[in-house]
Amino acid sequence: MRRQPERSTRARPVRPASLRVGIVGSGAVARHFALGLSGAGARVHIWARRSARARALGAWCPTFAELLAKSDVLLVCVRDEALAEVIEELARAARDSDPVRTLVVLHVSGATPVSVLQPLERQGLAIGKLHPLLSLPKVSPQRAVPVAGTAPKKNALKTAAKAALKNGLPAHYVAQYSAPSSALARRHAKRLVKALGGQYCELSAGHEADYHLAASLVANGALALFAAATSHMQAAGVQGRAYAALLESVAHNLARCTPAQAQTGPIARGDAATVERHWRRLGSRHRSLYRALAEVLLELSPATRAEKQRIARVLARVRHT
Ligand SMILES: NC(=O)c1ccc[n+]([C@@H]2O[C@H](COP(=O)([O-])OP(=O)(O)OC[C@H]3O[C@@H](n4cnc5c(N)ncnc54)[C@H](OP(=O)(O)O)[C@@H]3O)[C@@H](O)[C@H]2O)c1
Numbered sequence: 498m499r500r501q502p503e504r505s506t507r508a509r510p511v512r513p514a515s516l517r518v519g520i521v522g523s524g525a526v527a528r529h530f531a532l533g534l535s536g537a538g539a540r541v542h543i544w545a546r547r548s549a550r551a552r553a554l555g556a557w558c559p560t561f562a563e564l565l566a567k568s569d570v571l572l573v574c575v576r577d578e579a580l581a582e583v584i585e586e587l588a589r590a591a592r593d594s595d596p597v598r599t600l601v602v603l604h605v606s607g608a609t610p611v612s613v614l615q616p617l618e619r620q621g622l623a624i625g626k627l628h629p630l631l632s633l634p635k636v637s638p639q640r641a642v643p644v645a646g647t648a649p650k651k652n653a654l655k656t657a658a659k660a661a662l663k664n665g666l667p668a669h670y671v672a673q674y675s676a677p678s679s680a681l682a683r684r685h686a687k688r689l690v691k692a693l694g695g696q697y698c699e700l701s702a703g704h705e706a707d708y709h710l711a712a713s714l715v716a717n718g719a720l721a722l723f724a725a726a727t728s729h730m731q732a733a734g735v736q737g738r739a740y741a742a743l744l745e746s747v748a749h750n751l752a753r754c755t756p757a758q759a760q761t762g763p764i765a766r767g768d769a770a771t772v773e774r775h776w777r778r779l780g781s782r783h784r785s786l787y788r789a790l791a792e793v794l795l796e797l798s799p800a801t802r803a804e805k806q807r808i809a810r811v812l813a814r815v816r817h818t
Contacts, residue, residue, distance in 0.1 A: 519543070587617060602624050
């Protein structure tokens with residue numbers, strides 16, 4: 498029987514015809530939301546310290562009062578350290594300008610609690626956070642590909658976004674609310690995620706640090722490992738792109754099965770000789786890194802007890818060199 502081609506798990510973006518989105522900031526995350534949401538048909542207004550960068554992303558708003566008046570939902574996309582100060586200023590503007598009571602304000606920081614927005618809740622606005630579980634580097638707008646798969650303006654971006662839509666995993670957006678705000682804020686956050694063609698999920702209360710730690714281990718950890726492997730890629734004469742595709746295949750597998758089921762490589766096979774060869778090629782700087790990873794992989798490995806012991810003996814030798 499012929500196998501059916503695998504269906505994409507990515508949800509199709511919808512056009513939020515009447516959604517008015519305000520954005521504070523013009524950095525990587527502001528750009529992601531601005532390009533994605535305007536590409537999906539939302540009306541995007543931006544306030545940022547650098548007006549030229551803001552103008553490249555949406556309609557410029559010179560004051561917070563104007564931004565509040567032109568938004569159904571406001572995304573605060575500034576650096577974590579600046580959040581409290583910016584929110585105090587927004588709350589002052591809300592007090593003086595009395596925006597509509599259905600306005601929802603969401604921040605996008607994974608590490609910061611929703612409570613940082615309480616000055617706005619005290620002004621009668623609904624609050625929450627909507628964290629894009631994505632790695633969004635500071636590349637120029639021309640080179641940025643909105644991973645959530647919405648159609649940006651430039652042709653090259655369109656092609657890249659279409660490819661991501663077809664093959665990639667859907668971007669996840671992780672939400673959290675304060676209890677009094679949750680119904681209205683949840684409704685708006687879900688609309689944004691749907692517009693971006695992403696997946697919506699909510700973060701368990703009290704586990705904010707676990708959530709952010711896991712994101713850091715996966716995203717920053719993978720990047721650190723890639724950087725540690727770069728000199729070996731170069732020595733082998735194989736391009737980094739090829740290894741990036743390898744990483745993509747790991748992500749593909751991990752979206753569908755457990756780490757133990759997805760495990761491949763010498764430790765999964767119980768191959769102590771290859772582990773030893775790796776160690777001989779490693780610079781001394783990365784031996785403790787290799788050992789720490791190997792210990793995690795040994796716990797997952799389906800190898801026999803004897804094979805695991807042989808590998809453990811190699812790692813113990815590494816420890817003493
Ligand atoms: N990058 C990611 O992969 C990622 C993913 C998920 C969530 N996040 C979160 O998203 C938020 C923004 O991160 P980002 O990566 O977009 O940072 P970014 O590229 O450095 O941009 C930060 C923005 O904050 C503005 N800003 C900083 N201090 C300010 C102040 N005192 N008043 C007004 N604006 C100020 C900056 O303005 P200037 O340009 O004028 O300095 C810039 O527009 C952070 O909370 C971060 O944790 C980031």
